Amino acid sequence: MTVRVRIAPSPTGKLHIGTARTAVFNWLYARHQDGTFIIRIEDTDTERSRDEYTQNILDGLQWLGLNWDESPYFQSQRIDLYRQAVQTLLDKGLAYRCYCTSEELEQMREAQKAKNQAPRYDNRHRNLTPEQEQEFINQGRKPVIRFKIDDNCDIVWDDKIRGPLTWKGRDLGGDMVIARTPQGDEPFGQPLYNLAVVVDDMDMNITHVIRGEDHIANTGKQILLYEALGGTVPVFAHTPLILNPEGRKLSKRDNVTSVDDFCNMGFVAEAIANYMSLLGWTPPDSTQEIFTLQEAAKQFTLDRVNKAGAKFDWDKLDWINSQYIHNKPPEELVDQLIPYWKDAGYPVDGEKDRPWLVQVTELITPNLTRLADAPKETRLLFGDSITFDEKGQKQIQQEGVADIYKAILAALQDYPDLSLDDAKAIVKQVTKDQGVKKGFVMKSLRAGLTGELQGPDLMTSWILLHQRGWDKPRLQQAMEATG
Ligand code: GLU
Secondary structure, three states: OOOEEEEOOOOOOOOEHHHHHHHHHHHHHHHHOOOEEEEEEOOOOOOOOOHHHHHHHHHHHHHHOOOOOOOOEEHHHOHHHHHHHHHHHHHOOOEEEEOOOHHHHHHHHHHHHHOOOOOOOOOOOOOOOHHHHHHHHHOOOOOEEEEOOOOOOEEEEEEOOOEEEEEEHHHHOOOEEEEOOOOOOOOOOOEOHHHHHHHHHHHOOOOEEEEEHHHHHHHHHHHHHHHHHOOOOOEEEEEOOEEOOOOOEOOHHHOOOEHHHHHHOOOOHHHHHHHHHHOOEOOOOOOOOOOOHHHHHHHOOHHHEOOOOEEOOHHHHHHHHHHHHHOOOHHHHHHHHHHHHHHOOOOOOOOOOHHHHHHHHHHHHHHOOOHHHHHHHOHHHOOOOOOOOHHHHHHHOOOOHHHHHHHHHHHHOOOOOOOHHHHHHHHHHHHHHHOOOHHHHHHHHHHHHHOOOOOOOHHHHHHHHHHOOOHHHHHHHHHHHOO
């Protein structure tokens, strides 16, 4: 049997982090089993579904490295199949027309509430006589289609994550609506979610349904539909929720809901994919934290997915992100940093300045946790003028600093292509000529080049500034500002 799994997002918003994590687990499982990973866009809710969200979801999955094996399916193009299934259930006597008005349903609920009972449909139209039905039709009522649920049945499945689960038929809320009221003179209206999912999973030969635990209540209903439609019930595995650090369901209030949000915060795709695989799954070597999706797939089994909610740990994500960033070649990383410099308004011409930016990238890479840190980490390296902070200001007020700048500026005349050795030679020479300590020269040089006393490696920074012609005007400015 070839394993076939699917991710079935509804395009009513951007690729949600929970959906992405479920996609990661499905992908890992499919790859581990040499199976097939399918994407099905559940876009039957025409009011809330949007093409741009579909695009965002597909782009996001691709960005994370979750390649799919068959072209994406769209439920909106498969409505006929669902209608056929509804008709089959009607023909088999497993579904029927219910003519209740919304007022009647409301009254039913109120009465149940008054008796402290859980709200449910009381199956009152399950056995209407043809005369009763005609009477409702004559009144102009439009029916929904309801699927019969036996109150006395037990629905049992062996959940591959949560273990054996039982759901009682009577806890499913009564006979369930599987198609809305018709709009025109069609025999019934739009087929609904649970039915469409089952029809699709049967039609696509899905063997394993791996999805969020918020779908557990649907699973009971869906198993009954599989049985009624003569389908093979797939294996179910319900993944734990993603919780925020306080232990509540990760939500809008946590300011991150979509994969885009993480991307904008400067997380790289490999780190997000890596971190998501750990959100609820423990690898056999539980100390291993860094692996590519391919490496994780080799080890991924559902029995190592935890039942308990997975707490989101920002520090861990940051750490994983920094590992990926630190291991990227500067030639590759630079292209991911350029947009951040541009956004921050730094004078960056991606093409012309690229060789210089590669060196800048190399210099600051060890200090980066997120890509978005790049502007902050390089703020002292852009432009031909400087702003002194308190310590820088203090340094340039020291006696002898002006002479140091003067000497360095003079020496620079002899080194048009300042190399690391040249820079060291200048510092050595100036130290000797001025009869001061080397540390004093270095500190003054740093203050003169950057306005501050802390920053990236001084000699490399100097060379980078020199390449742009920014070191001399800065030292000049510093010299004029000395006490
Ligand atoms: N469309 C559902 C959702 O976005 C997923 C349904 C499923 O996986 O069965 O939550």
